[in-house]
Amino acid sequence: MDTITSKLKNMFPCCACCKASQQKRTEKESDNSCHNTEVDVEETIPFPKNGIKLSYLLNEFVEECGGRKALKGKTTTDVNEDFVKPFTKDYEQSYCDMILEKAKDNDDLNGVVTTATVFISHAWKYKFLHVLDALKDHFKDEPDKIVWFDIVSNNQHKATELEYGWWATTFKDAIEKFGHTVMVMAPWNNPIPYKRAWCIFEAYCTNITGAKFEIAMSSKEQKDFIMQCKYEGTRPIHKMLSDVDAEKSEAFKLKDKERIHSVIREKIGFTGINSMLFEQLRDWVINVGLKELEISEVDSEEHLSLMNMHETKLGPDHPRTLTSMNNLALLYYHQGKYDLAEPLYKDCLSKYETKLGPDHPDTLRFFNNLAILYYVQGKYDLAEPLYKDCLSKNKTKLGPDHPDTLLSVNNLAGLYRDQGKYDLAEPLYKDCLSKRETKLGPDHPDTLQSINDLAALYNDQGKYELAEPLYKDFLSKQKTKLGPDHPDTLNSMNGLAYLYYKQGNYDFAEPLYKDCSSKK
Known part of the structure; x- marks a missing residue:
C-alpha cells in the first residue's frame, strides 16, 4: 500500500556497488578470454545480423499468416x-533472407529487412500474439524499429550444433553490436524468460557488453502488475524474484542447456548471474513505479471526474464505480493526503462488505488497506482491530498457512513491535517464520523477510544471542541468492557487524565492517 517507488527504493537500494563489481567481473572475463587456448571450429560461424521492421511484422506478416x-x-x-x-521452404533461408530475395523484384519490400538495432529476447513457449502485443506497446513511438527476432532472423531449416567457443565469443559479440536488448516478459507473475537458459544467457551477454537492457510487457500485463502492487505492496515483486534461479533454467535442446550453463560456470557462476538478473528486474520495477507515480501525481482531477461519472451513470455500488473510488483513494495515499484517502477507503470497504460479503478476498484487501493507512499515520488503536479482523477471516476463509494469512500475521506482528508489545509480536513472528519455511521453502523472499523481522525483534529486546544466528542465516542465504557484493547483502553484513559491536565482540565486528566498506 505504500508508494510503489518509495517501497521499491527501500527494498532494493542503489546498486552502484553491484555495478562496480560487475565491471570488475567484466574486466576479469576479458582477461580470461585472451588466454582461452581452445578455439572450436564452430566459433567462426557468423551470427545473422539482419532484422525486420517491426511494423511489417505486426501487420503484413500477421496478415500473411491469415x-x-x-x-x-x-x-x-x-x-x-x-x-x-512453409513460407521459406523453397528458399531454404531465413524469413528475412527470403524478403531480401523478393525485394529484388518488389520495391515495396525495400527497407523491410536490414541490419537490426534491437535484439528481442523471448521464450518460444509464449503465445506469439502476446509477444507481438508486448513489442507493439513497448515500441509504440518507434513502430519502424528494426528488430532481430529469431523466428524470422535465423534460418529455421538448419539446426547448427555450436560449441563453447561460439557461445563465449561470437554470440556475445553480436549482442554487443546490436547494443540494445529487449526481453519480453510474460506472464508477469511467472516470468518464463528467467526459467529458459537461452533467455538468461542473452541477458548475461547484454549485461557484460554494456548494451542497453529493457523489459517489454503488454499494457494489459503491466496494468495488472501495477494494480497487484497497489493491493499487496511488494509481495508480487517478491514472487517474481523468487523464481530467479539460473541453475534450474532449461532449454529445448539438452546440449544448448549444457553449453550455456558451462559458459555461466566459467565466466560468472550461478550466484553471480542470479544477482545480475535480480538487478535487471529491480531496475525495471523501479522504473515502472516511477512512471506510475508521475502519472498519478497529475491525474487526481481526472480520477475524481471518472469516479463521479461512473457513480452518476452506473450507480454508487457498481464495480467500476468502486474501482474508480479505490484508485482515487490510492492516489491520495501516494500523495500523503491521508485525510482524503480515509473516507474513500471506508466507503469502499462498506460497499464491498455489502456487495461481496465480509469474508470475500477483495473485501479483506480493503480491510488490510485501511489498516495500513491507519498504521502509517500512527493510529495504532484503529489499525489493530482491522489487522486482527483481517487475520481471523483469512484464517477461516483461506486457512492458517495461506500466504495471505501469513501476510496478515506478519502485519499484526509488525504493529505490535512498533508499539513495543514484544511479548505479543514474538509468537506471531515465530509462527509466521515456521509456516513460511514449510509452505514456501527456506530461501523464499517472504521466508527471508520473516527471518530478518524476528532477528530485528530480538535485537530491539536486547536478546542478542537469539538475534545473532538469525542474522547469520539471513546473511548466508542472501549471499547465495544475490551474491556477496549485492547492496542488500552488504546491508545485512553491516547489520550483523553492528550487532557484534553492541555485544562488544569487536574482533567479529571489525572484519565485517572492513569487508563491507571495501565492497561499497
Whole structure:
C-alpha cells in the first residue's frame, strides 16, 4: 500500500556497488578470454545480423499468416512450424533472407529487412500474439524499429550444433553490436524468460557488453502488475524474484542447456548471474513505479471526474464505480493526503462488505488497506482491530498457512513491535517464520523477510544471542541468492557487524565492517 517507488527504493537500494563489481567481473572475463587456448571450429560461424521492421511484422506478416484469428492461441514454436517454415521452404533461408530475395523484384519490400538495432529476447513457449502485443506497446513511438527476432532472423531449416567457443565469443559479440536488448516478459507473475537458459544467457551477454537492457510487457500485463502492487505492496515483486534461479533454467535442446550453463560456470557462476538478473528486474520495477507515480501525481482531477461519472451513470455500488473510488483513494495515499484517502477507503470497504460479503478476498484487501493507512499515520488503536479482523477471516476463509494469512500475521506482528508489545509480536513472528519455511521453502523472499523481522525483534529486546544466528542465516542465504557484493547483502553484513559491536565482540565486528566498506 505504500508508494510503489518509495517501497521499491527501500527494498532494493542503489546498486552502484553491484555495478562496480560487475565491471570488475567484466574486466576479469576479458582477461580470461585472451588466454582461452581452445578455439572450436564452430566459433567462426557468423551470427545473422539482419532484422525486420517491426511494423511489417505486426501487420503484413500477421496478415500473411491469415490474421490474428489464425494466430490465436499459437506459441512461437507453433508459428514457426505452421507458417515460417512453409513460407521459406523453397528458399531454404531465413524469413528475412527470403524478403531480401523478393525485394529484388518488389520495391515495396525495400527497407523491410536490414541490419537490426534491437535484439528481442523471448521464450518460444509464449503465445506469439502476446509477444507481438508486448513489442507493439513497448515500441509504440518507434513502430519502424528494426528488430532481430529469431523466428524470422535465423534460418529455421538448419539446426547448427555450436560449441563453447561460439557461445563465449561470437554470440556475445553480436549482442554487443546490436547494443540494445529487449526481453519480453510474460506472464508477469511467472516470468518464463528467467526459467529458459537461452533467455538468461542473452541477458548475461547484454549485461557484460554494456548494451542497453529493457523489459517489454503488454499494457494489459503491466496494468495488472501495477494494480497487484497497489493491493499487496511488494509481495508480487517478491514472487517474481523468487523464481530467479539460473541453475534450474532449461532449454529445448539438452546440449544448448549444457553449453550455456558451462559458459555461466566459467565466466560468472550461478550466484553471480542470479544477482545480475535480480538487478535487471529491480531496475525495471523501479522504473515502472516511477512512471506510475508521475502519472498519478497529475491525474487526481481526472480520477475524481471518472469516479463521479461512473457513480452518476452506473450507480454508487457498481464495480467500476468502486474501482474508480479505490484508485482515487490510492492516489491520495501516494500523495500523503491521508485525510482524503480515509473516507474513500471506508466507503469502499462498506460497499464491498455489502456487495461481496465480509469474508470475500477483495473485501479483506480493503480491510488490510485501511489498516495500513491507519498504521502509517500512527493510529495504532484503529489499525489493530482491522489487522486482527483481517487475520481471523483469512484464517477461516483461506486457512492458517495461506500466504495471505501469513501476510496478515506478519502485519499484526509488525504493529505490535512498533508499539513495543514484544511479548505479543514474538509468537506471531515465530509462527509466521515456521509456516513460511514449510509452505514456501527456506530461501523464499517472504521466508527471508520473516527471518530478518524476528532477528530485528530480538535485537530491539536486547536478546542478542537469539538475534545473532538469525542474522547469520539471513546473511548466508542472501549471499547465495544475490551474491556477496549485492547492496542488500552488504546491508545485512553491516547489520550483523553492528550487532557484534553492541555485544562488544569487536574482533567479529571489525572484519565485517572492513569487508563491507571495501565492497561499497
